[in-house]
Amino acid sequence: MDKHKAIPQGYMTVGEVAKKMDVTVRTLQHYDREGLLSPSAISEGGRRLYTDKDIVKLHQILSLKHLGFSLNDIKNRVIPLDTPAEIAAALAEQAATIKEKIDSLSESLRELEALREEVLQMQSVDFKKYADIIVNLQMKNDFYWLIKHFDDQTLDHIRSHFDKDSGKAFMDTFLQLQDDAIRLQNAGVPGDSDEGQNFAKAYWNMINDFTGGDMSMLPKLIELGQFQNAKQDWKEKQTIANSYVEQALGFYFSKLGVDPFQEGTK
Structure with a gap:
């Protein structure tokens, strides 16, 4: 009972934050050591204490991590959340980053589906042609499908010239x-x-x-x-x-x- 009384109103323990955000206590401890998310306060008993502001910052970190950013990258991307303008800027950057990732994934999906169609139409396994098709897809060449029709001599000529x-x-x-x-x-x-x-x-x-x-x-x-x-x-x-x-x-x-x-x- 005394243990809970030691926690000031408006603060959460590391365990409560972990449960609320579906992460492990070890993850939060790691973020603290890395300087990504330090607790807003320490209780009299030495427990890490977090606020709602920390929850928002943790959401930033988890979103960027989900998008594939390293912890070092995230350190440079996490924006201070002291004013409405800063919070809006943080959300806008996250939204832009997510959109960029969605566009990239959508393009990757298009390339995979296009390559799959080409593979099914080709009568033999030819990884050189697969590679050429991938390169042309990435170049946004709408005529990538021509590659499957070329023989090896023509493709070697094209690659060399x-x-x-x-x-x-x-x-x-x-x-x-x-x-x-x-x-x-x-x-x-x-x-x-x-x-x-x-x-x-x-x-x-x-x-x-x-x-x-x-x-x-x-x-x-x-x-x-x-x-x-x-x-x-x-x-x-x-x-x-x-x-x-x-x-x-x-x-x-x-x-x-x-x-x-x-x-x-x-």
Whole structure:
């Protein structure tokens, strides 16, 4: 009885706090030793005493710990709770941190589900392709699914000639030229016109960027629009675009007096 009388009104023992917040007494003792959450008072009998303010601070600590922060990280993130503004700032930071974590977990879940679909569609276990798909998912490349269609030679070529930035730049150029081809085709612009030939030159430069001068890679690039089981909207766009590309390049190479596509398939 005397033991309980020694606890001033408005204070809680370490055991009461542990029960209230569903943690162990040992955890609270550890936080005290680490300088994260020291008791607001010590009773005459040497017992640690906590207040409601300590409960709020403990909630901060437990929330950040649940989000994966280390104790050292938490030390730098726990905000003083002496004014309404400080309390509001602490809650706002926690909310922002939680949202950031949710966004990160949601993105990880999207990547896992996308990779799972790719794995199920592939006919063999290929961890190199899995790794490439993961990298492209993290790059936010919407065309990560193309990777499963490439053979080892093409993928080795891509890995050796492109990094993250140059690979994205190439894909952006490819998609832009694809849209240009569809626009020119729909507008009825002849492939041998000045506009058509400017397009052909830009397209051929893009092809040279991809092949790096290795003409044996030409058929691989042409296959981009001909993969079996490719997404329907991709195949439809490629069919329209390739119709104009073939026409414009045909005139372009005729003027140059060469047929690099024929050479590339030898």
